[in-house]
Amino acid sequence: xxxxxxxxxxxxxxxxxxxxxxxxxxxxxxxxxxxxxxxxxxxxxxxxxxxxxxxxxxxxxxxxxxxxxxxxxxxxxxxxxxxxxxxxxxxxxxxxxxxxxxxxxxxxxxxxxxxxxxxxxxxxxxxxxxxxxxxxxxxxxxxxxxxxxxxx
Amino acid sequence: xxxxxxxxxxxxxxxxxxxxxxxxxxxxxxxxxxxxxxxxxxxxxxxxxxxxxxxxxxxxxxxxxxxxxxxxxxxxxxxxxxxxxxxxxxxxxxxxxxxxxxxxxxxxxxxxxxxxxxxxxxxxxxxxxxxxxxxxxxxxxxxxxxxxxxxxxxxxxxxxxxxxxxxxxxxxxxxxxx
Numbered sequence: 001x002x003x004x005x006x007x008x009x010x011x012x013x014x015x016x017x018x019x020x021x022x023x024x025x026x027x028x029x030x031x032x033x034x035x036x037x038x039x040x041x042x043x044x045x046x047x048x049x050x051x052x053x054x055x056x057x058x059x060x061x062x063x064x065x066x067x068x069x070x071x072x073x074x075x076x077x078x079x080x081x082x083x084x085x086x087x088x089x090x091x092x093x094x095x096x097x098x099x100x101x102x103x104x105x106x107x108x109x110x111x112x113x114x115x116x117x118x119x120x121x122x123x124x125x126x127x128x129x130x131x132x133x134x135x136x137x138x139x140x141x142x143x144x145x146x147x148x149x150x151x152x
Numbered sequence: 153x154x155x156x157x158x159x160x161x162x163x164x165x166x167x168x169x170x171x172x173x174x175x176x177x178x179x180x181x182x183x184x185x186x187x188x189x190x191x192x193x194x195x196x197x198x199x200x201x202x203x204x205x206x207x208x209x210x211x212x213x214x215x216x217x218x219x220x221x222x223x224x225x226x227x228x229x230x231x232x233x234x235x236x237x238x239x240x241x242x243x244x245x246x247x248x249x250x251x252x253x254x255x256x257x258x259x260x261x262x263x264x265x266x267x268x269x270x271x272x273x274x275x276x277x278x279x280x281x282x283x284x285x286x287x288x289x290x291x292x293x294x295x296x297x298x299x300x301x302x303x304x305x306x307x308x309x310x311x312x313x314x315x316x317x318x319x320x321x322x323x324x325x326x327x328x329x330x
Binding site for chain 1: 235236238239242243246291295298299303304306307308309310311312313314315317318319321322
């Protein structure tokens with residue numbers, strides 16, 4: 001514990017802002033991507049995609065709010081995003097969903113490493129939630145969600 | 153677009169930790185190592201927890217092998233558990249690599265705490281449920297420690313916590329197939 005005690009400033013550090021912006025960008029990209037994902041799925045998979053889309057929209061709004069409360073402003077979402085690959089089939093759609101969640105996981109781990117104390121727990125919780133969605137879409141698990149291959 | 157800077161952050165943060173660990177003895181450490189001895193203590197506890205998970209999986213896998221011989225339960229659950237065990241072994245390796253071998257911090261007050269594994273249920277289905285509960289508890293525990301360790305170690309804890317959480321639904325599904 002810092003002996004100086006907590007200097008509770010409402011302003012965000014530069015590192016927190018950039019980590020929050022990266023998480024926001026990942027959430028916005030995911031929200032866009034799930035629109036594409038959902039259009040190629042049906043039944044319970046389409047319902048899952050819709051639920052996840054709503055989750056990412058809400059998360060983006062929350063991050064935007066955190067940035068605003070800290071005296072920064074969130075970068076607006078792009079009109080369109082380049083997808084990592086063509087999506088024509090249900091299998092490609094679920095693969096895209098998993099990839100989107102990987103990127104979200106990674107961005108939130110950035111918040112764990114660079115955010116201020118109060119943002120680190122948020123980052124860890126959201127990284128876990130995104131990893132759960134990634135594993136659900138992919139049907140397999142990995143040892144180090146959100147970290148580069150090898151995990152260290 | 154956003155993947156690049158994020159990846160850099162992840163890598164930079166991972167690279168920074170050995171310095172923190174190496175520097176935690178003296179006050180002339182680079183930067184400001186946050187509570188090094190507490191961090192090392194939490195790291196050692198995390199290593200012990202992973203060792204316990206590995207031991208639990210090994211016991212349940214042995215149980216399933218015996219049970220298959222006795223009652224003919226199929227191999228899918230064993231294959232699933234073997235895959236999850238491999239991820240825990242990866243966790244263990246990554247956590248151990250954060251301790252500097254031979255350093256006073258690595259040695260601590262002695263060897264690493266020995267893994268504690270309570271009795272594993274004797275029947276396959278309860279044993280797999282038991283693993284699921286252990287995974288959830290381990291995931292929650294690591295998550296709760298994110299604020300107690302330096303940021304780069306926190307990142308590893310958060311990733312492992314996420315991995316362990318993803319094992320829970322996999323185990324639930326494996327239990328159903330038995």
